Amino acid sequence: MNETVLFQNGTNSTLGASPMTRYYKESLGLKVFKLTLQITVGLIGVIGNLLVCVVIASRSNMKTKMNILLCSLAVADTGVLLINFPLAAIQEQLPLQYPFGRWFCLYLGPATEIFFGASIWSITIIAIERNRNIVRRSKSECKGLPCKGVIWKIILLWFASLLIVSVPLYPIMVYQEFPQVTICYPEWPDYREGNIYMKAYTIGLAIFWYLLPLVIITYTYIQISQQLQKSTAFHKNMHGASAKSKLIIKEEKQRLKQNKKAQMILTPLVVVFAISMLPLNVFRLVQAFYPSFVFYKFYLILLSVCAVFVIANSAMEPVVYYIASREFCQGIRNLLRRKKAERRKQKEESTSPKNYQQPILMLHTPR
Secondary structure (H helix, E strand, O other): OOHHHHOOOOHHHHHHHOHHHOOOOOOHHHHHHHHHHHHHHHHHHHHHHHHHHHHHHHOHHHOEHHHHHHHHHHHHHHHHHHHHHHHHHHHHHOOOEOOOHHHHHHHHOHHHHHHHHHHHHHHHHHHHHHHHHHHOOOOOEOOOHHHHHHHHHHHHHHHHHHHHHHHHHHHHEEEEEOOOOEEEEEOOOOOOOOOHHHHHHHHHHHHHHHHHHHHHHHHHHHHHHHHHHHHHHHHHHOOOOOHHHHHHHHHHHHHHHHHHHHHHHHHHHHHHHHHHOHHHHHHHHHHHHOHHHHHOOOHHHHHHHHHHHHHHHHHHHHHHHHHHOHHHHHHHHHHHHHHHHHHHHHHHHHHOHHHOOOOOOOOOOOO
């Protein structure tokens, strides 16, 4: 994905080389299958992420720090699926016919990259908060200052995503129109002389988008697993007869139950993130260090594969919540029941006798 970088980094090198004649020409059946798969996964992801936001907003008992972060993640993933994915798909099909105009190219295009960074770092902060709640035993309720604190974290991560990913692209974006070609691409200062700027930017993205978040998430996951092992060992060794010890055992059992539930959600998120975001980062690094890669026959096919993995990452997260979180699952069921009851009530009211008006017969006495 990342249409500003992936699709346009090689544009100034491929423009004069008729790149479309070099690429593998997909059959109509393959194109239809690919687009159908991408659109289906994207729609599932959009619906799922919107449900995450609606369920959390509609249930007061789900307004915790963790769930507010989940809302941030759902919004970012929705942006990836509704904005970044369509832009990438259109530019893949029309690599030399940029259809969005000069203003979008120079000002809005780079800003759309904010959704990727916000999504990835929302997952990372969720892992950090899970670790604090479990290892340090901090409270997850969102009231007063704790709620403001997590909101400021969300604002900061969105701003950092814009600053690190989008802002460096603004000074170098170029929009050009020719008789049969319209292109939008970042013109790196030393493209012909080692391309150090592009390589540095790509390495920075790989660190900011993948390596650093993965290290943090993995570290927190290991700490949570170790804490769960300690809690399990505590229950096996705790056999006090006093009321105080029984109360401690009860509290620890409740905490262990919550910790296991947190691990059930975090485990698939770590696995999905590690697998789905790897192809994109490898693809970008190869393109940055081997510019001739853009002439590879199956370049666009590999690009489509990367896009599918990124879409799957944004679409799988609400599925993970539904499978692993009983509260989220129950929230969706309650929401559907409420909507069904509202429709039934509206139907009954529209057909009830009190809404039926008896036609008035006007009787006129002849003169």
